[in-house]
Amino acid sequence: xxxxxxxxxxxxxxxxxxxxxxxxxxxxxxxxxxxxxxxxxxxxxxxxxxxxxxxxxx
Amino acid sequence: xxxxxxxxxxxxxxxxxxxxxxxxxxxxxxxxxxxxxxxxxxxxxxxxxxxxxxxxxxxxxxxxxxxxxxxxxxxxxxxxxxxxxxxxxxxxxxxxxxxxxxxxxxxxxxxxxxxxxxxxxxxxxxxxxxxxxxxxxxxxxxxxxxxxxxxxxxxxxxxxxxxx
Numbered sequence: 001x002x003x004x005x006x007x008x009x010x011x012x013x014x015x016x017x018x019x020x021x022x023x024x025x026x027x028x029x030x031x032x033x034x035x036x037x038x039x040x041x042x043x044x045x046x047x048x049x050x051x052x053x054x055x056x057x058x
Numbered sequence: 059x060x061x062x063x064x065x066x067x068x069x070x071x072x073x074x075x076x077x078x079x080x081x082x083x084x085x086x087x088x089x090x091x092x093x094x095x096x097x098x099x100x101x102x103x104x105x106x107x108x109x110x111x112x113x114x115x116x117x118x119x120x121x122x123x124x125x126x127x128x129x130x131x132x133x134x135x136x137x138x139x140x141x142x143x144x145x146x147x148x149x150x151x152x153x154x155x156x157x158x159x160x161x162x163x164x165x166x167x168x169x170x171x172x173x174x175x176x177x178x179x180x181x182x183x184x185x186x187x188x189x190x191x192x193x194x195x196x197x198x199x200x201x202x203x204x205x206x207x208x209x210x211x212x213x214x215x216x217x218x219x220x221x222x
Binding site for chain 2: 020023024027028029030031032033034035036037038039040041042043044045046047048049050051052053054055056
């Protein structure tokens with residue numbers, strides 16, 4: 001009896017791209033909400049200035 | 059590019075004072091349409107009729123929503139104009155970057171210096187046109203600020219450049 005050589009079956013790999021895209025969309029959308037909260041308690045130009053510096057120094 | 063960033067956020071936040079967060083988000087959508095349209099015109103990027111129809115539908119949809127919100131009085135024209143001006147400023151950045159064939163640089167070599175320069179550009183305007191005493195510290199405000207820095211900027215940047 002001859003045995004057929006075993007063939008490696010490629011395993012389906014998880015593609016994280018849709019998760020990345022969904023998470024990016026959520027972050028992008030919530031940034032407008034966070035921005036709105038920010039400008040209700042802080043002048044917009046100071047808000048923007050603070051955001052830049054915090055981001056640049058992080 | 060730092061001036062574009064500063065204009066985008068400065069004008070956008072000024073507009074957010076008198077428009078809802080939802081409308082500001084909707085209004086930001088046409089930036090992709092205009093970038094795609096102008097890239098076809100000036101950079102020779104392929105624009106099929108399907109893409110063109112999609113772009114026009116997108117612009118029409120956003121225009122319809124903005125028009126409706128203005129007509130029912132929930133958002134002001136003043137704020138919408140600031141939002142659109144902020145979009146024009148950031149769109150003005152995308153085209154020259156693409157045109158110059160600029161390469162995407164590693165995260166910290168691009169994001170951090172640009173952010174600091176954007177902050178420096180805004181500094182004189184922030185402290186002459188706004189009053190520091192108007193800042194009302196609160197946990198809500200701190201949370202929003204933390205989200206914008208950690209989520210809206212750093213994490214979003216990481217996601218974007220790990221996906222492209």
